[in-house]
Amino acid sequence: MARWLRYTHDGRGGFGRLDGDGIAVHDGDLFADPTPTGETLPLAAVTLDIPCRPGKLIALWNNFHAAAEKQGLDRPQAPLFFVKPPNTYRAGGETVTIPDGLGRILFEGELGIVIGRRGRDLTPEAAAGHIFGYTCVNDVTALEVLKADPSFVQWTRSKGFDGFGPFGPVIATGLDPDALSVAVRVNGRERQRYPLADMIFKPHEIVALVSQGMTLEPGDLIACGTSNGAGPIPKGATVEVDIDGIGILSNAFA
Numbered sequence: 001m002a003r004w005l006r007y008t009h010d011g012r013g014g015f016g017r018l019d020g021d022g023i024a025v026h027d028g029d030l031f032a033d034p035t036p037t038g039e040t041l042p043l044a045a046v047t048l049d050i051p052c053r054p055g056k057l058i059a060l061w062n063n064f065h066a067a068a069e070k071q072g073l074d075r076p077q078a079p080l081f082f083v084k085p086p087n088t089y090r091a092g093g094e095t096v097t098i099p100d101g102l103g104r105i106l107f108e109g110e111l112g113i114v115i116g117r118r119g120r121d122l123t124p125e126a127a128a129g130h131i132f133g134y135t136c137v138n139d140v141t142a143l144e145v146l147k148a149d150p151s152f153v154q155w156t157r158s159k160g161f162d163g164f165g166p167f168g169p170v171i172a173t174g175l176d177p178d179a180l181s182v183a184v185r186v187n188g189r190e191r192q193r194y195p196l197a198d199m200i201f202k203p204h205e206i207v208a209l210v211s212q213g214m215t216l217e218p219g220d221l222i223a224c225g226t227s228n229g230a231g232p233i234p235k236g237a238t239v240e241v242d243i244d245g246i247g248i249l250s251n252a253f254a
Contacts, residue, residue: 001174001245004030004133007046015051018043018170031116031132031218050091051135051171052114054221057084058210059110059139059159063200063225070228079201079209081222082155084139088165095252096140096163098235103144105233105253108226109184109192109241112137113203114171115220120211127207130216133173134203136241136249137223138184140164140233163251167221172246177203177224184229185240192229199224 003018015030016023023041026034030052061080062073090096098105116132139159146158159165177196184192201209206222233239233253241249 001172002133003170003172003247005051005168005170006049007041008049009041009046013049016041029218048091048093048169050089051168052219052221054086054089054219055217057086057088057165057167057221057223058082059084059137059165059223060201060206060225063206064194064198064227065200066194066198067227068200075200079206081210082159084165085156085160087162088140088160090163090166090251092166092169092249092251094163094166095254096166097254098233099161102142102161104142106141106143106230107184107186107192107233107239107241108139108141108230109182109243110137110139110223110226111135111177111180111182111196111203111243112167113207113222113224115207115216115222116218118215118217119207120215121213122208122211124204124208127211128204130207130211131203132218133171134175134177134243134246135167135171135221136169136182136243136246137165137167137221138239138241138249138251139223139226140166166249166251167223168249169247175245180244182226183242185242186231186233187237188240191231192226194227194229196224198227 025039
């Protein structure tokens with residue numbers, strides 16, 4: 001298992017592999033044989049960036065049996081998803097400023113799949129080889145905006161405000177998602193916890209089905225959806241998304 005991150009140090013960006021309290025600095029392309037430089041930086045000396053720069057962030061809805069049962073939803077025949085634009089991306093540790101007048105804002109702690117190889121029309125078996133690793137995602141939603149117009153459910157607008165898609169702090173490789181759970185804490189109090197084994201579509205199935213007619217590129221990010229327990233973010237709160245083996249994505253909301 002390895003955990004990869006991007007950072008800023010002395011005004012310059014870089015990336016490397018987390019090694020205890022240090023970063024083993026690498027050169028080249030994260031998704032194509034990154035090369036260690038031999039330099040090590042203390043983690044405390046850098047500012048974390050988002051661990052990759054997705055061309056697109058695809059986010060699923062209704063992908064957990066428990067949540068579907070509670071809401072009375074049928075099992076989807078294919079992943080149901082929307083796209084969050086790049087302006088939503090924020091690194092762990094960054095503050096998200098909520099625009100005035102949006103009403104209730106929700107957190108949704110999720111597992112994120114990071115694509116490592118270009119692919120389209122993949123089989124589930126082939127799709128597993130296109131997954132580079134996994135990260136934490138907070139799919140933030142302005143709930144009242146979502147259904148403000150009865151003629152059109154506003155998935156993109158309600159989830160597309162600046163900072164409404166934090167992810168990180170690292171991309172972890174070599175994990176078995178079925179063995180992991182997602183926990184979300186608001187101001188230190190646990191508000192959401194669920195097992196990833198409850199997913200309707202598993203990561204390799206998600207990647208295969210999403211890739212039908214849609215090319216996935218290295219660095220693209222797919223959020224696997226959330227389960228029961230998503231809830232409000234009070235203004236001024238700090239939200240932590242915690243996934244075993246990946247770490248804690250922490251953001252303040254102002």
